Amino acid sequence: xxxxxxxxxxxxxxxxxxxxxxxxxxxxxxxxxxxxxxxxxxxxxxxxxxxxxxxxxxxxxxxxxxxxxxxxxxxxxxxxxxxxxxxxxxxxxxxxxxxxxxxxxxxxxx
Numbered sequence: 001x002x003x004x005x006x007x008x009x010x011x012x013x014x015x016x017x018x019x020x021x022x023x024x025x026x027x028x029x030x031x032x033x034x035x036x037x038x039x040x041x042x043x044x045x046x047x048x049x050x051x052x053x054x055x056x057x058x059x060x061x062x063x064x065x066x067x068x069x070x071x072x073x074x075x076x077x078x079x080x081x082x083x084x085x086x087x088x089x090x091x092x093x094x095x096x097x098x099x100x101x102x103x104x105x106x107x108x109x110x
Contacts, residue, residue: 013025036109042105053093060086064079064082065079
């Protein structure tokens, strides 16, 4: 679901200055409700990123298991080492995503 400007700031009503041809867009002041709405979008975006990371992890783990099973130059010990490495990297990145989301939400809500 793409993030639309309409969802973030409500309805924008652009106007055109006939004399200069300038387009003016008045952006309303941020109130508590708008900030909470934006914070909610940030949290949703973070959750989507985390879910995508889980999907990537699952795919890589399946690939490693297939490589071990099919004897594609990866032994059981090497497969376990790779699985641990992938798991560690995914945990690090998911923690980073979570930290970034918390930081942005605190920044937005003040």
